[in-house]
Amino acid sequence: MANEKLSLALQGLANIEDELEACDKKVQNYRLSVLQPVYNKRNALIQDVPDFWKIVLTQHQDFADYIQVEDFKYVENISSIEIDWESIDEFQITFNFQGIEDDFPKQKVCKKFKLEYDVDKVYNPNKLKPEELEDMEEFGYWTSEPCAIQWPASYNGFNPAKIMDKSSAIGKKNYRKGMKSFFGWFKWTGLKIGKEFPNGQDLATLFTDDIYPHCLKYYTQAHRDLEDERDGTDSEVDDEEEPAFEIPEEVDEEEEEEEQEPASKKVKKG
């Protein structure tokens, strides 16, 4: 009798685990729906701030890890970035490039990502450890469609589409160089292990989880660092506690209170 009660309770708790996961999904979806209109307003305002994305991206420490030195010229050319979530498992990042005369066309490029659970879609699963495949099946893994982007003329030497002989030593070397460039990321699918832009998934989540949600913070910080550099002062000293943006006069007290919401409750004290 006691065993039957316990068994029922454990079955019930298994359902609770599912319910909690469904709650989590619901909350994430709610979060996206609440943020989207605010992000849309933000993106419109950013258009009036010269070099906003250039400043954010060229000064972002982690972003620099993903791209090559020669890519910076084209990263600086980005005039807008927008992320739209279809659901928590599907989003697209849209980049606008201003273009550079005689080298790189003005263009709008949209890269789509989708969370996948079916590991059979991976072309070379033998490159992955069994635990990696298990994690991918359980938690999902990001995939993407290769997307059409016009490469700069200056990249002709290692633009994969222009390399005729991919089997020669020099052909292979140039092919790899191209795939590792920022433009190589636009070809990334997440399905050809070790043969694509390295850690393409991590660059995508760097955009979604860090750069995009915190771009205002990064802009303020980077802008201040750049001004310090210009003034010749040490940026390390005073980049800590200034308010991110001046709060305009017309913000009333009630709104200011909302602003005090604890971003981190982990203030340690005895």
Place this chain on the structure above:
Amino acid sequence: MANEKLSLALQGLANIEDELEACDKKVQNYRLSVLQPVYNKRNALIQDVPDFWKIVLTQHQDFADYIQVEDFKYVENISSIEIDWESIDEFQITFNFQGIEDDFPKQKVCKKFKLEYDVDKVYNPNKLKPEELEDMEEFGYWTSEPCAIQWPASYNGFNPAKIMDKSSAIGKKNYRKGMKSFFGWFKWTGLKIGKEFPNGQDLATLFTDDIYPHCLKYYTQAHRDLEDERDGTDSEVDDEEEPAFEIPEEVDEEEEEEEQEPASKKVKKG
């Protein structure tokens, strides 16, 4: 003219920052409202699982850092834990103790916590660095009312309420010992820096952010470890990938799909 446009954009972006923080608060509140009914169902089921909280708490690595060896006897005596959020800035943790004959009375104890921003409430702010006070003002800090709990008779020697002479060396030593015990945490206010249960705030958030939301996972894990110990097998080997609870037969496929929601999307791959 361009400057005016920029200035308007920057003012607008300052408002956007406030809006994003308000969104975050809204999402957190939504999360609590969605989870509460599921937690209530969970708590009812847990009552039918013998020693659930004893198993979770005594096997939880981080929890052990906060309590003394002699406390375990009374931690094992906890028959239920419930957390109720009034809002994202206010919650209470309710413990039920079963009691131990001639030593420790059966009792229900409720400890309330509130996020505070006014640092003037701290009795001895001179114990804190200026940066710590600034952080507390900006992000808030948890405080709590001292709460009435009957201590075990075995703790009479260092129960602060029973120490008559707190100025003698032995009196001080026993007072400190009492304040450091699990029961000392129930007196913790967060306002007397260095004179209370150490890191009382962190123990509170360990309950809210880790133990309570993940107790099913911890129970399964701890239960398995205990069984392995009993069987004499090495628990390190196989505590990895078993499903947390058996999924009962009647769960249909649709629900199972929900369960696959990515708890972590950080699966690394090329």
